[in-house]
Amino acid sequence: MHLSYLLQGLLELVYPPRRACPLCGSQTSKGEICPHCLQWVRRHGSGPVCPVCGRFINLPSVEPCNHGRHPCPICASQAPAFNAARAVGPYEGVLRDAILHLKSKGTRRVAAALGELAAEVVHREPAFAAAELIIPVPLAPRRLARRGFNQAQLLALELGNLLELPVDTKAVAKVRETKPQIGLSRYERERNLIDAFAVITPETIHGKRILLIDDVLTTGATMDNISIKLRRHQPSTILALTAAGGKSGVSFV
Ligand SMILES: [Zn+2]
Ligand SMILES: [Zn+2]
DSSP: OOHHHHHHHHHHHHSOOOSBOTTTOOBOSSSOOOHHHHHHHHHHHSSOBOTTTOOBOOGGGSOTTOSSSSOOHHHHHSOOSSSEEEEEEESSHHHHHHHHHHHHHOOHHHHHHHHHHHHHHHHHOHHHHTOOEEEEOOOOHHHHHHHSSOHHHHHHHHHHHHHTOOBOSSSEEEOSOOOOOTTOOHHHHHHHTTTOEEESOGGGTTTOEEEEEEEEOSSSHHHHHHHHHHHTTOOSEEEEEEEEEOBTTBOOO
């Protein structure tokens, strides 16, 4: 665990933060997620999703016979290397704001709230509930040093705590710095990630049901790339969970 993260926890004990919703900042009695945010997540996060990549399906654009039962066009054209992905909700509204906050500040309360919501997704998806080992998507060492924390790792640690699962932050490393994925086409994103990730401890992967954690799943190229590397070491299953996911047919970055 990063030192500044631990210090933040200690500081919060000495100087308790304002009792505010960790997602939107509105006043709440105990600093819990406010009813408005909970309702937003329940409404937006519970719609039909692609059973493979977990993209939220825009209902009006979906044929009545395909309410989350068949893979989305992207998964139908090329199945990803992970077994399934799910997200707390789409990357918009309060969820997007909270993730941007977590990414820029590494605030523990925000990580804890998103971890709590991610744990709910795990509990309602039997395959995810059977996971044995949590692995956060790593950052390249230089970027980690610049930022001081890895938001995927913060999320993974909160989730590991809630689910009582081990979190392996050393199993996969980002061995090459890559260009930001934003603004790249799907093809360019895949090319951008070639040999960016490496499995460091293959012995921890073999036969395991792995839960990969990241803040956002956009095209799924990062999760797919790591999963290709993990597959070489015969895990039992690879599941991907993010605080926010994409919408089928909508490109948001
Ligand atoms: Zn709120
Ligand atoms: Zn899909």
